[in-house]
Amino acid sequence: MTALLEMRGIGKSFPGVRALNRVDLRVEKGEIHAICGENGAGKSTLMKVLSGVYPHGSYEGEIAYDGRTMAFRGIRDSEAEGIIIIHQELALVPLLSIAENIFLGNEVATRGVINWPLAFQRTEALLRKVGLSEAPTTPVEKLGVGKQQLVEIAKALAKDVKLLILDEPTAALQENDSQKLLDLLLELKAHGVTAIIISHKLNEIRRIADRVTVLRDGSTVSTLAREDVSEERIIRDMVGRDMAHRYPERTPQIGKVLMEVRGWNVGHADQPRQMIRDAGFSVRRGEIVGIAGLMGSGRTELAMSLFGRSYGRYLSGEATIDGKPADLSSVSRAIEAGLAYVTEDRKVLGLILDEPITSNISLANLAGVASGWVLGKGRENKVAEEYRRALNIRTPGVHQRVVNLSGGNQQKVVLSKWLFTDPQVLILDEPTRGIDVGAKYEIYAIMNELAAQGRGIVMISSEMPELLGMCDRIYVMNEGRIIGELSREEASQERIMGLIIRDGNVNREHAA
Amino acid sequence: MTSAINTLRVQLGGNLRENGMMLALLAIVFFFLVVVRAVQDVDFLSAQNITNLFLQNSYVIIMALGMLLVIVAGHIDLSVGSVAAFTGAVAGTLTVYAGWPVYAVIPTVLVVGALIGAAQGYWIAFWRIPSFIVTLAGMLVFRGLTLWLLAGQNIGPFPRAFQSLSTGFIPDIFGVDRPNVTALVIVVLAIAGLVWRSLKSRNQDIAFGMEVGSSAMFWLRNCLIAVALLFVGWKLASFRGLPNVLIVMSVLIAAYSFFTNQTTTGRRIYAVGGNEKAARLSGIKTERLVFLTFVNMGVLASLAGMIVTARLNSATPKAGVGFELDVIAAVFIGGASMSGGSGKVVGVVVGALIMGIMNNGMSIMGIGIDYQQVIKGLVLLLAVIFDVYNKNKQG
Numbered sequence A: 001m002t003a004l005l006e007m008r009g010i011g012k013s014f015p016g017v018r019a020l021n022r023v024d025l026r027v028e029k030g031e032i033h034a035i036c037g038e039n040g041a042g043k044s045t046l047m048k049v050l051s052g053v054y055p056h057g058s059y060e061g062e063i064a065y066d067g068r069t070m071a072f073r074g075i076r077d078s079e080a081e082g083i084i085i086i087h088q089e090l091a092l093v094p095l096l097s098i099a100e101n102i103f104l105g106n107e108v109a110t111r112g113v114i115n116w117p118l119a120f121q122r123t124e125a126l127l128r129k130v131g132l133s134e135a136p137t138t139p140v141e142k143l144g145v146g147k148q149q150l151v152e153i154a155k156a157l158a159k160d161v162k163l164l165i166l167d168e169p170t171a172a173l174q175e176n177d178s179q180k181l182l183d184l185l186l187e188l189k190a191h192g193v194t195a196i197i198i199s200h201k202l203n204e205i206r207r208i209a210d211r212v213t214v215l216r217d218g219s220t221v222s223t224l225a226r227e228d229v230s231e232e233r234i235i236r237d238m239v240g241r242d243m244a245h246r247y248p249e250r251t252p253q254i255g256k257v258l259m260e261v262r263g264w265n266v267g268h269a270d271q272p273r274q275m276i277r278d279a280g281f282s283v284r285r286g287e288i289v290g291i292a293g294l295m296g297s298g299r300t301e302l303a304m305s306l307f308g309r310s311y312g313r314y315l316s317g318e319a320t321i322d323g324k325p326a327d328l329s330s331v332s333r334a335i336e337a338g339l340a341y342v343t344e345d346r347k348v349l350g351l352i353l354d355e356p357i358t359s360n361i362s363l364a365n366l367a368g369v370a371s372g373w374v375l376g377k378g379r380e381n382k383v384a385e386e387y388r389r390a391l392n393i394r395t396p397g398v399h400q401r402v403v404n405l406s407g408g409n410q411q412k413v414v415l416s417k418w419l420f421t422d423p424q425v426l427i428l429d430e431p432t433r434g435i436d437v438g439a440k441y442e443i444y445a446i447m448n449e450l451a452a453q454g455r456g457i458v459m460i461s462s463e464m465p466e467l468l469g470m471c472d473r474i475y476v477m478n479e480g481r482i483i484g485e486l487s488r489e490e491a492s493q494e495r496i497m498g499l500i501i502r503d504g505n506v507n508r509e510h511a512a
Numbered sequence B: 001m002t003s004a005i006n007t008l009r010v011q012l013g014g015n016l017r018e019n020g021m022m023l024a025l026l027a028i029v030f031f032f033l034v035v036v037r038a039v040q041d042v043d044f045l046s047a048q049n050i051t052n053l054f055l056q057n058s059y060v061i062i063m064a065l066g067m068l069l070v071i072v073a074g075h076i077d078l079s080v081g082s083v084a085a086f087t088g089a090v091a092g093t094l095t096v097y098a099g100w101p102v103y104a105v106i107p108t109v110l111v112v113g114a115l116i117g118a119a120q121g122y123w124i125a126f127w128r129i130p131s132f133i134v135t136l137a138g139m140l141v142f143r144g145l146t147l148w149l150l151a152g153q154n155i156g157p158f159p160r161a162f163q164s165l166s167t168g169f170i171p172d173i174f175g176v177d178r179p180n181v182t183a184l185v186i187v188v189l190a191i192a193g194l195v196w197r198s199l200k201s202r203n204q205d206i207a208f209g210m211e212v213g214s215s216a217m218f219w220l221r222n223c224l225i226a227v228a229l230l231f232v233g234w235k236l237a238s239f240r241g242l243p244n245v246l247i248v249m250s251v252l253i254a255a256y257s258f259f260t261n262q263t264t265t266g267r268r269i270y271a272v273g274g275n276e277k278a279a280r281l282s283g284i285k286t287e288r289l290v291f292l293t294f295v296n297m298g299v300l301a302s303l304a305g306m307i308v309t310a311r312l313n314s315a316t317p318k319a320g321v322g323f324e325l326d327v328i329a330a331v332f333i334g335g336a337s338m339s340g341g342s343g344k345v346v347g348v349v350v351g352a353l354i355m356g357i358m359n360n361g362m363s364i365m366g367i368g369i370d371y372q373q374v375i376k377g378l379v380l381l382l383a384v385i386f387d388v389y390n391k392n393k394q395g
């Protein structure tokens, strides 16, 4: 075997942070190489160094590709060598068509005039390769995340890719879309494309990776061959110790009903469709309740419509907290009533990325750090420090802008913000998306702690093992309705899926 | 090399932008001082010219304070020039034709300004019509209404009481008059206040474990500011004292500085501009805040309108043409981000002074209006490029 890529002694610093210390990475020709590591271990940074996002000279160490030493000055240089990166955040233009996106910056043109027939023809061929049957003229915003991810890969293929880098490609995908994507990677491998994949989902890595490199605190810890790869081993290398359990121990102490929702109906914001139908659920003090369902089943919509009517049109329904009717008609009233909602999309809906940790944490409860109208910066600082310690937010200081934090630490900042409002009921929407095993464990532990304090927790998640591992009770949602409720003992992956599939069949018969 | 630049950045007080701006301001003043003397044999920093500088530019600074909030909230207001002209015309009509006394005219016109701001802010905040469109419409509408109200004529002259809004000076309560001791006392107190505040905030930053520049740098900066203010104060005192508008302006600067830094409402406006969705989901009433920033802008535009009218001693249909450009440029030169969420009062003041000093200096030098615009445009571009470059460097 020959090395396609060798990165030696890579180091990279940001003001106040040493993101990469001494990383070595060797990728063989034709393999799928996985990179694992905790949030903030430096995975994305390493890939940005490789692809020229951070140009030569802004990092230490050297990169050999195809036997030659490389000094990329930008993305263009690396793309010219067939190194294509698909970033953690998708980079498609939502309003442009699939074809336009695929050939963006790489148009099929003669002397500046785009040859559309040829572009469409090529797009169709590429789409077939990645297993999409959409028309090339479809605007990208009309596609789900899973299909957008495939379009990104088609775009990479259009550029004659030799080394494909995928940064957490399946973080936002659900099970079957992820499977499709992984199958595609295996197929590309058969055609000679080398791939580097970053993922926190260890089962996926076990399935497709030929070798795994584990990073910790900006250094390479190990490179494991396929035979040596096991989830336990990866985790041990990632966190630097054995983790006996994925879910922290907890003895539930469940009290009386804390929040109850009945007959909740919500319409689409600007279409006559109804999105949530007759939903009802309850949470008790000290209880962790899960809501399972496929993407698009209305879980986020239900949560957001409860939280100050932040989604859609309220039609009818009532909610009580502690037996008293709760006024949830605006976000500030919902907060006052003791509700908090941690969004699934922390970057877009949860954080002010350019602001420091301090002002992000105080945002939902400015009164808590002010006397009257005047902010107490000292108090704000103290509060942030307290949460930093309590939730173990890894940062050089609480004045760091949150954009510079890794995913898991950003999530802890969002959690801190809501904890500071001292809520009775916390709705957590995909609280561990894109978060490493170690940080997941910490967040689970925080949830348990909150429940132990007598609060009620509602956890929305697409990862069924996590729901099964954490929840005392699980509601199952499908197409805007709650279609079942399972106790901890009853719940299993099969039963949840069974409920969803049966419900889908019933609906289809009704429609027919 | 990069590490050297980083150390320099830290040395500059971790605040390259602000200190850089002040140095630029200083350099521009120095440039004009030398060039104006060489070309026209005039003292650029004469007491008279410094007084003029403030009289001519106070309205830009006043409106820039309002514009800062609008831009921080993620919007823009193109109508301020027309609104200033219109409110000036209203003031003229009420004073000259209707014979209202000054103490009735001023609050009435401020209310008119608030209503205009509210009318525009209503569509922007609650109907989500882009502010660019609404205020572009406002720019035309209020220019037209000005012409209509004035019937194409100038209104004037104004009674002395109204004129003193712009051309009045604080009398010397100590009775010395040359130099004006009251002016000197006020300036010294202001300097003491400024230094005390920045010392306090520096100590706070240190207590919070934030990165601050070296203390030598800090004192150098404060001494420079103090010396500059003393010099200006001395010059003003030896001429006619502190102009009324300077006092109005300084009080507003202090008030807005406090508002943006230290109050919950101020913080919320930054949050709205930084990430509106996240702000809304944190219980912030984003629409209402945007609405209020436009009301506030309307009030300040009407205040500026009256000041300009008082200075010209006539309400004219041509007043305020192109003001919006100076004001918006001042805010961006001052380092506000185009996408909202950031920008500081200090920056805006320095930005407005840079624009004002260039206007004044180039006029004295007899540079044509054509070249003046080219130069001002380039300065704006340069300042923003500097910002973007700097931001990219920080990664």
Ligand SMILES: Nc1ncnc2c1ncn2[C@@H]1O[C@H](COP(=O)(O)OP(=O)(O)OP(=O)(O)O)[C@@H](O)[C@H]1O
Binding pocket: A014, A015, A017, A018, A019, A037, A038, A039, A040, A041, A042, A043, A044, A045, A046, A088, A404, A405, A406, A407, A408, A434, A436, B394, B395
């Ligand atoms: N532009 C930046 N400025 C300052 N610090 C940064 C910057 N980008 C990354 N960092 C820091 O560098 C470290 C590595 O970040 P990186 O994004 O590479 O982590 P990661 O392994 O990809 O994590 P995740 O799994 O959360 O995506 C983190 O501590 C992060 O805070």
Ligand SMILES: [Mg+2]
Binding pocket: A043, A044, A045, A088, A167
């Ligand atoms: Mg990453």
